[in-house]
Amino acid sequence: MSETMNALQKKAEAMLTADHCLSCTSCMSSCPVMEASKEYRGPKLVGPAHNRMRFSQEDVEESLDFCSNCKSCDRACPSGVEVSTLNMLHRAEYYRTHPHSQRDDMLAHGERMAKRVRMLPFGATFANLGMKIGKCFGIFGSMGIAGERDMPAYASSSFLSMFKGISQKPSEKKVVFYPGCFINENDPEVGVAFVKVMQKNGYEVLVDEKFNCCGSPLVVTGYLDEALEHAHNNVARILEWKKKGIPVVACCTSCSLMLKKEYGELFDEEEMKEAATNVYDAFEFLAMLEEEGKLNTEFKSLSQSLLYHVPCHLKSQGFGTPAARILGKIPGVKVELADAGCCGMSGNYGFKQDKYEISMKIGEELFGRIKTANADKVISDCGTCRLQIQHGGHVEPCHPIEILEKAY
Amino acid sequence: MKHSDTIVIGSGLAGLMAAYTSVRQGKTVTLLTTGSGSLSLNSGVIDVLGFDGNHEFVASPKEGIKSLPEDHPYKKIGMDMLEKAVDEFLAFTKEYGFPYHGSLEKQIMVPTAVGTMKPTCLAPQSLDGAAFEGKSKVVIVGISGLKDFYGDIIQENIRPLLGENLSYEVVMVDAGLEGGRDVTTLDAARWLDQDKGMAALVNALKPHASGNAVFLLPQILGTSGESVAIALREKLGAEVIETTCLPPSVNGLRLQKMFHQALMKLGVDIIEDTKVLRAVTKGSKCTAVVAQAAAREKTYEADKFILATGGFYSGGITMREFEKPREMIFDLPVWFVPGEENWSNEQLFSDKPQGFAKTGIRTDESLRPVDDSGKVVFDNVYVIGRNLGGYDFCFEHSGNGVALASAYKAVMM
Amino acid sequence: MSVCYKLFVYFKEHKYYGKQKLSGKGEWMMEKATVVVIGGGATGVGILRDLAMRGVDVLLVEKCDLVNGASSRYHGLLHSGGRYAVKDQEAARECIIENQILRKIGKSCVEATGGMFVRLDIDDPDYEPQWVKGCADSGIKAEPITLEQAFRLEPLLSKHVVSAYLVPDAAIDGFRMSWQNVESAKRYGGRFKTYREVVDVLQQNGEIQGVTVRNTITGEIEEIACDILVNAAGGWAGKVAALAGLEVGVQPDKGTLLAFNQRITSHVVNRLHKSSDGDIFVPHGSITILGTSSMSIPDPEDTSTSREEVENLLSIGEKTFENLRDYRMLRAFAGSRPLYMPPGGASGRGASRGFAIVDHGKDDGLKGMMTIVGGKFTTYRLMAEKISNQICEKLNVKEPCRTAEEPLVPEVAENDKKEARKYFPAYGTDLAATRLGPERFSRVVEDLKSHPEKRELVCECENVTLAEVEEIAKELSSFQINDIRRRTRIGMGTCQANFCALRSAAVFAKCGRDKGAKDSLGQMKQFLQGRWKGIRPVLVGRTLREIEMTRALYELSFHVDGGKKA
Known part of the structure; x- marks a missing residue:
């Protein structure tokens, strides 16, 4: 049996999770896009039901474009159907024969853009200025990007360059931090907070400049082949670190979900599943320290009420909400779960002009919760969730790790 | 651990x-x-x-x-x-x-999506068929485009159960839900969560509310609690009852x-x-x-x-x-x-x-x-x-x- | 049956139901046809079409809906002949010729999947060269492929495959093929009546006079006069012959099949060994059918399937596809093949799959009666041609057979389909076009165009719109939801009618012409019961999950048994 045959067999089996579908509609009840829009025909039909009918003709389910890959359907399914993965595979199939728009190209390739920006002197400043001007003149709108939104501004220096300036206490215990594009380019303070927290727990944090974008924006925009290239690169790096016994930790839940789970579901390669075992979400990692009694709990009192929006892509990791529990141990801190479903942003989904309204409608419940909860701070692990909270909830949210860092 | x-x-x-x-x-x-x-x-x-x-x-x-x-x-x-x-x-x-x-002593009879009455023990007010008692008119309310709720079938089967001394009519209400994908009860319930949905429904049903009427609706009276049911009952000045339905089951x-x-x-x-x-x-x-x-x-x-x-x-x-x-x-x-x-x-x-x-x-x-x-x-x-x-x-x-x-x-x- | 009773029925019929036409003089006339064909299976409808095309006045009667017997209760394989290449080369040659013809005349019924023969390491290696030679001798192209190619084409195949060949097998839709024969016959004046069971064969002085039929829904009795009576009742042919006091050796042979909810294969996959139970997989639209077992049974009505038969099929099938038990079984079903038993012949799989035409005028002294038995779906057209030739000779009709040249129904034009895609849900257009044919299709498209709300899916598993269900529900031949099901595939997918039972009952109550359509609860229960029959034998694995949902919805939440005092 050759490798090709093995690979083929696995691929077919992955698609056959659709065979587990009972057509029960659980996914439809929980789909936030269906709630907000009458255009999306829903996960059951677009995913497993259509998967069965694809033999009949070459066709395009137009409404597949509306799936945001928030994975609420996967979580609702009583039968383990990988609905969103089927959707992403079908979306990629579509783009094999259809051209991408300039907008999709831009939204999918944030990493490429950032690299270009960072190569120029004062690149970030000019790029931010450019984005402001672009917004004013409606250039983004004409590209199909939601004119209502600010594009996330580039930080004056990236996390990776800031990291070089952090002096750490060396330690035998090490983790590799996987910043991901958003933290690296737009929100490096989260990364810095992570390093400080790990130092307080006796860990030395390493970075690996050879990592690239996890591929999440590529997958949702239908650039599956490119995503696979990213996956191969990242998986190889993770396995290198695994050999050295050093875990890889991410603060962005979409990145960690991609590295831990989605690679395997989308591409079904053995090494991906092996690499996944060496990747942790930051609070998952801290919770494991806590369970072993090794978490540094010498917290300062903070006297803060927190409203915690749990990102969809954290829920899909199946370990609950340890951040709520850990932050709850800080004297004076009160954590309340927002329990308001998906925020509606779902990566680059909310940036698309034709999805903006849907995105904001999905977010309504969360925005309402933010208003009534009147918490001192809204926290969320996901960068794009935070952008949505900022945009629709009119508050300045932060990553839970930043709260934890303040408590030390 | x-x-x-x-x-x-x-x-x-x-x-x-x-x-x-x-x-x-x-x-x-x-x-x-x-x-x-x-x-x-x-x-x-x-x-x-x-x-x-x-x-x-x-x-x-x-x-x-x-x-x-x-x-x-x-x-x-x-x-x-x-x-x-x-x-x-x-x-x-x-x-x-x-x-x-409800209580363990007796059954509540709940109208179903096919017009039969099913026995149950505990139910929210909006699913209790007791509201049919003493009424002279049953108004079955369909929502245009809503799948899985068929007024004719309900009428056909509920008539022999409730008796011919009541009058029956089927009223269709346009909730503006048509034009996109197929409509589920959950969509209609979300429509009624909003004030404008409620106002539209009241407008459509008010003319039928006279003469000791009871309204029989699909399971659409709001996605949470009973506030929508209460509001509708008050605004119509008449009893409202929901049926069971195909999934997604709003009441569940x-x-x-x-x-x-x-x-x-x-x-x-x-x-x-x-x-x-x-x-x-x-x-x-x-x-x-x-x-x-x-x-x-x-x-x-x-x-x-x-x-x-x-x-x-x-x-x-x-x-x-x-x-x-x-x-x-x-x-x-x-x-x-x-x-x-x-x-x-x-x-x-x-x-x-x-x-x-x-x-x-x-x-x-x-x-x-x-x-x-x-x-x-x-x-x-x-x-x-x-x-x-x-x-x-x-x-x-x-x-x-x-x-x-x-x-x-x-x-x- | 007494003359009095017949007169009474005759009178009653005319007075109350007016089923027969008034003649010009205002007198009631008995329905007449030159040829009456008994049996709405593939053979019967094939004869109906063949004769109608030659200008013969022909009427077909069927005791259920069309294609209710073995013609739909089989694996849907359009044989390349490969399966008979060693045992019966004459059959093999017939198959490959008919295979080519049916692809041509019934494009929308045939899915050109191609077929694959695979030999497993447990199969007799000596059989392979015999088979290769048999194919060559029979004119069947069997192309050897590498294992890598085989796995590329069929990734789920067992790793125990040691050699593989491609053959021109295909999947054929028995329902559709037969319906299209009827459609074609109708255009030439052929008539058919469903739910009419022949209860008596009328004869006088050794000559056929006609038949008495009973409407199986209303119980009404009617007589149909004819010159020639063709018994094409398949597994029931012996029973029909007995009505005429004749004996025909037909052994009903039950074949059990399993339907899986996905296309496990994209080709027809056959085991390359001596033909046996459970060794053919046929991808059939959205599903895969595994068949077939072979068991002699006394009664052709017996389409029950037992757990043992299911187990037997699974344990053989999982040799070819190792993970077979993990795939969702939708249902099991069985049909009875009409195996012709010339006196002293073998039974079961050993019996001939060939066919026989009996002229009872010659053999039994009953002039005008003929029986056709045996054969296989793939050669139904050839069988019809042969017996029609004999009938035409008797009737002195000179027209030649044209069934092999003319397509059954006109195809829906590609441009029309392209236009229709705007109105159909994704993955719906082509399927609807092949199911409906051009006339109905264009009506449905018009309906979808002017009533966008009818794009709603009644059946979300098989992608069937409200407009299409309404179109079929309105037809006079729709007496039950099951009749609509066979034409549209509602209820035949993943949820096995969990969602469409309510919807289709509502549509039928609204559009159905038969008064039984109004009994929505009864229709719904009957429809679900039909699904249940096939589900019961496979009530294991994930099928159990689905049925727990069915019952929770219909028995618990809808209380469809609400007739009970409550």
């Missing part, structure tokens, strides 16, 4: 009730779930016992239970626990703003939402999207369960484990090969009716329970699993809801009642 007093596995009605009752008893509770639980398919009304073993209608569930066979879950649960469970549930629904009513979702809010508020640690794979045991005690998270397994320790993973539908019990049923976590002995001839009836609907439907776990009086000889398998594992064997919940109309009562008892043990 994370340690809780109680771990509940499964988030159908039984699991949610167990988690709720348990946290109210002051326990630390972790709820492990995969999938959204079966409430989105469940009518959300609490049937306790609608029909006896001969398929005769049971006028009083309390009386009917007496004649059940000894191995029926209700007999293990006992009347005392059932009564307390009902009280607990009624108090819970009242406290969290979506009150149910309302109940689910209320439980979730309560559990969050009371501090139950809900861990979703994690499938419990197996148990860690020490002698006749279970010390922990191992669950699948992304990329790795997680171990959860507890003093007490409540199994509420459901039956065949939910995958709590599976049967890959004939006559080899399995409980997937603790590998508990699963009782079933052997023999092809006993497994199912020739007729899908008949006056006999289906053999296969009784497949499940047998327990002692405390709801702990037992083997063939009646010996308790684990001292600290309790089995509730559809995991239990020996009853056909569809035939008896007893599923949610067994779920509530067994959940309550398991917590109290």
Whole structure:
């Protein structure tokens, strides 16, 4: 049996999770896009039901474009159907024969853009200025990007360059931090907070400049082949670190979900599943320290009420909400779960002009919760969730790790 | 390891009730779930016992239970626990703003999506067919484009039940939901969550509200609580009743939402999207369960484990090969009716329970699993809801009642 | 039957039901046809079409809906002949010729999947060269492929495959092929009546006079006069012959099949060994059918399937596809093949799959009566041609057979389909076009265009719109939801009618012409019961999950048995 045959067999089996579908509609009840829009025909039909009918003709389910890959359907399914993965595979199939728009190209390739920006002197400043001007003149709108939104501004220096300036206490215990594009380019303070927290727990944090974008924006925009290239690169790096016994930790839940789970579901390669075992979400990692009694709990009192929006892509990791529990141990801190479903942003989904309204409608419940909860701070692990909270909830949210860092 | 007093596995009605009752008893509770639980398919009304073993209608569930066979879950649960469970549930629904009513003494008749009346024991006001009494006109309200609600079918079947001394009419209301994908009851309920939806519905129905009318609607009166039903009743000055419906079941979702809010508020640690794979045991005690998270397994320790993973539908019990049923976590002995001839009836609907439907776990009086000889398998594992064997919940109309009562008892043990 | 009773029925019929036409003089006339064909299976409809095309006045009667017997209760394989290449080369040659013809005349009924023969390591290696030679001798192209190619084409195949060949097998839709024969016949004046069971064969002085039929829905009796009576009742041919006091050796042979919910294969996959039970997989639209067992049974009505038969099929099938038990079984079903038993012949799989035409005028002294038995679906057209030739000779009709040249129904034009895609849900257009044919299709498209709300899916598993269900529900031949099901595939997918039972009952109550359509609860229960029959034998694995949902919805939530005092 050759490798090709093995690979083929696995691929077919992955698609056959659709065979587990009972057509029960659980996914439809929980789909936030269906709630907000009458255009999306829903996960059951677009995913497993259509998967069965694809033999009949070459066709395009137009409404597949509306799936945001928030994975609420996967979580609702009583039968383990990988609905969103089927959707992403079908979306990629579509783009094999259809051209991408300039907008999709831009939204999918944030990493490429950032690299270009960072190569120029004062690149970030000019790029931010450019984005402001672009917004004013409606250039983004004409590209199909939601004119209502600010594009996330580039930080004056990236996390990776800031990291070089952090002096750490060396330690035998090490983790590799996987910043991901958003933290690296737009929100490096989260990364810095992570390093400080790990130092307080006796860990030395390493970075690996050879990592690239996890591929999440590529997958949702239908650039599956490119995503696979990213996956191969990242998986190889993770396995290198695994050999050295050093875990890889991410603060962005979409990145960690991609590295831990989605690679395997989308591409079904053995090494991906092996690499996944060496990747942790930051609070998952801290919770494991806590369970072993090794978490540094010498917290300062903070006297803060927190409203915690749990990102969809954290829920899909199946370990609950340890951040709520850990932050709850800080004297004076009160954590309340927002329990308001998906925020509606779902990566680059909310940036698309034709999805903006849907995105904001999905977010309504969360925005309402933010208003009534009147918490001192809204926290969320996901960068794009935070952008949505900022945009629709009119508050300045932060990553839970930043709260934890303040408590030390 | 994370340690809780109680771990509940499964988030159908039984699991949610167990988690709720348990946290109210002051326990630390972790709820492990995969999938959204079966409430989105469940009518959300609490049937306790609608029909006896001969398929005769049971006028009083309390009386009917007496004649059940000894191995029926209700007999293990006992009347005392059932009564307390009902009280607990009624108090819970009242406290969290979506009150149910009813008692074990008599049935509530709920109109169905096909125009029959189904017996149940506890229900929210909006599903209680008692509102038909003394009325002279039934206005069946359809929503344009809404799938799965057919006024003509309802009229055809409900007429002989309610009688010809009432007049009947079917009114179609345009909710502006057409033009996109197919419309479900959930869409229509979300429409009514909004003030403008409510105003439009009131406008459309007001002209029909005269003459002692009662309005019969699909299950669309809001996605949470009973505020929409109350508002509509007030604005129309007439009774409004909802039918059961094809999934998504809005009423099941309302109940689910209320439980979730309560559990969050009371501090139950809900861990979703994690499938419990197996148990860690020490002698006749279970010390922990191992669950699948992304990329790795997680171990959860507890003093007490409540199994509420459901039956065949939910995958709590599976049967890959004939006559080899399995409980997937603790590998508990699963009782079933052997023999092809006993497994199912020739007729899908008949006056006999289906053999296969009784497949499940047998327990002692405390709801702990037992083997063939009646010996308790684990001292600290309790089995509730559809995991239990020996009853056909569809035939008896007893599923949610067994779920509530067994959940309550398991917590109290 | 007494003359009095006949007169009474005759009178009653005319007075109350007016089923027969008024003649010009205002007198009631008995329905007449030159040829009456008994049996609405593939053979019967093939004869109906063949004769109608030659200008013969022909009427077909069927006791259920069309294609209710073996012609739909089989694996849907359009044989390349490969399966008979060793045992029966004459049959093999017939198959490959008819295979080419049916692809041409019934494009929308045939899915050109191609076929694969695979030999497993447990199969007799000596059989392979015999088979290769047999194919060559029979004119069947069997192309050897590498294992790598085989796995690329069929990734789920067992790793125990040691050699593989491609053959021109295909999947054929028995329902559709037969219906299209009827459609074609109708254009040439052929008539048919369903739900009419022949209860008597009328004869006088050794000559056929006609038949008495009973409407199986209303119980009404009617007589149909004819010159020639063709018994094409398949497994029931012996019973029909007995009505005429004749004996025809037909052994009903039950074949059991399993339907899986996905296309496990994209080709027809056959085991390359001596033909046996459970060794053919046929991808059939959205599903895969595994068949077939072979068991002699006394009664052709016996389409029950037992757990043992299911187990037997699974344990053989999982040799070819190792993970077979993990795939969702939808249902099991069985049909009875009409195996012709010349006196002293072998039975079961050993019996001939060939066919026989009996002229009872010559053999039994009953002039005008003929029986056609045996054969296989793939050669139905050839069988019809042969017997029609004999009939035409008797009737002195000179027209030649044209069934091999003319397509059954006109194809829906590609441009029309392209236009229609705007109105159909995704993956719906082509399927609807092949199911409906050009006339109905264009009506449905118009309906979808002017009533966008009818794009709603009644059946979400098989992608069937409200407009299409209404179109078929309105037809006079729709007496039950099951009749609509066979034409549209509602209820035949993943949820096995959990969702469409309510919807289709509502549509039928609204559009159905038959008064029984109004009994929505009864229709719904009957429809679900039909699904249940096939589900029962496979009530294991994930099928159990689905049925627990069915019952929770219909028995619990809808209380469809609401007739009970409650």
